[in-house]
Amino acid sequence: MMNSLIRKVWESVSNRSGSSSIVGSSYLPGPNPISDDDRLFQMMSLQCSSTGHFDRIPIDVFMRIVKFMGPKDAARLTAVCKTWKILVSDNRLWIYFLQNQAESWDSIFFAETHLRSGYPFPAFPTQMHELSFMHIYGQRFEAPGAVIIDGGSGYCKYGWSKYPSPSGWSATFLEFGNIESPMSSRLRHFFSTICSRMQVKTSSHPIVLSLPLCHYDATESAKRSRRQLKEAIYSTLFDMNVPAVCTISQATLALFAAKRTSGIVVNVGFHQTTIVPILRGKVMRNIGVEVVGIGALKLTSYLRDRLQRNNVVVDSLYTVRTLKEKLCYVALDYEAELQKDTQASFSISPGSCFSLSKERFQTGEILFQPRLAGMQAMGLHNAVSLCMEHCHYADLTGDDNWYRTVVLAGGTACLPGLAERLEKELNDLLQSTPMRCGVCVIPPPHGPNSAWFGAKFVSNLSSFPNAWCVTKKQFRNSSKRKLLW
Secondary structure: OHHHHHHHHHHHHOOOOOOOEOOOOOOOOOOOOOOHHHHHHHHHHHHHOOOHHHHHOEHHHHHHHHHHHOHHHHHHHHHOOHHHHHHHOOHHHHHHHHHOOOOOHHHHHHHHHHHOOOOOOOOOOOOHHHOOHHHHHHHHHHOOOOEEEEOOOOOEEEEEOOOOOOOEEEOOOOOOOOOOOOHHHHHHHHHHHHHHHHOOOOOOOOEEEEEOOOOOOOOHHHHHHHHHHHHHHHHHHHHOOOOOEEEEEHHHHHHHHOOOOOEEEEEEOOOOEEEEEEEOOEEOOOOOOEEEOOOHHHHHHHHHHHHHHOOOOOOOHHHHHHHHHHHOOOOOOHHHHOOOOOOEEEEEEOOEEEEEOOHHHHHHHOOOOHHHHOOOOOOHHHHHHHHHHHHHHHOOOOOHHHHHEEEEEOOHHHOOOHHHHHHHHHHHHOOOOOOOOOOEEEOOOOHHHHHHHHHHHHHOOOOOOOOOOEOHHHHHOHHHOOOOO
16 A cells, blocks of 8 residues: 555656655754754764665655645654654644644644643743644644533523534523522523533533623622632532533633734623733733723614614614624714715515614714713723723833734624724824834634634643643642633
8 A cells, every 4th residue: 555655656756856865865854943953863863764665765755645645644654663753743744734624724823832831821932843743733633622602791602612613602601591590500500501402411521611701800809709600610510520621701712812812802792891901811900901881782772772763663672783783884984984875775584674874883983982872981992092001001021012902802893894993093092102003903803703712722722621621629629720710
């Protein structure tokens, strides 16, 4: 089999010129870049060993053969001889295999260089030449996967970490079941329902749970509330025989989805918008989490009121939300947009067509001008600017760039034009301050599912679950380990 495969590829490229054979070649694969000592060691190893009749095969042909064979058979070649082990262990070969996975290479590379070690993160990410991508490929292939539950603030999204996207939706655990029931029974009912819908046993897979940022300040009362909720979640899941649990804030996961570990996350939630500073994966509550009392529900209600003023009858808030998602946007220049013809229509169902005009951009405008909706609240750009100012004067690192990246999260944050408008407003506000340069606003990288995808990055890591999850035994001794919250 091996001889026929090599012969087939050899015949297809045998007339190529300039190819170097395996032994004596100046092409010495390995992690790229490699040190001079490693390169000298590889050269000595290759020149002092032999692969018999395969010595005359050019390395580029050999590597094409290995790529053609695939990762499983390529890994077996490491047992043939020392020369083949050096060649087949080349990082570039396994990067090629990883690039042909369903998950994007950029996501894999970010996760393995920034998240692999678990929390707390090192000050600097792991360098590429420090990793063996052959081992990473094997570990990712053998990773058990996890049930991902993105708690959300409006509704919950859940699914298997090996799936390309969430497989279902439900009410959040904070609103699930009878709200008068004890928290432990509500949590048990919630997790049992999710696992039943996914047709998985609670004892078979780890669970990664993302939670909306609640009790967000650094007061003793807020800390106590977070601790009580954390203990209730872990206790419930371990009583259900879940083998390992990982809980991470929704804002942090949304930041991971944008391939960042530091920055400011603007999460437009169901009831309110939170502006969350995060440094190396940790929510900086001591700096301060800003809160604006405007969320997705307020925008939907405002649009409904505008439609009713125009004598447009709408049956339900669901219909209004659909119109908001399909037709509304945020104007870069509100005053200039008022002078334009912006009418557009959308058909919810056969015979049910709605036309919107100025409501299309006035709905999103209340994020920046709450007074349009009769609210006394801080505009979104003012709240983000205030958070950046707190980060700047906290002087936590020598690098001020960490808080200049703003990542949007939440379904309403997907409104077209929101990222561009916020970036423009921030640059105008910060023009005369030390923070005036380099502000970048990133739209939700995976739409309304950004936090779910951030959890997917973690769940598919080569070091998962060991570097990220807590077992029942570790939870009982939680004083010895700082849980991710």
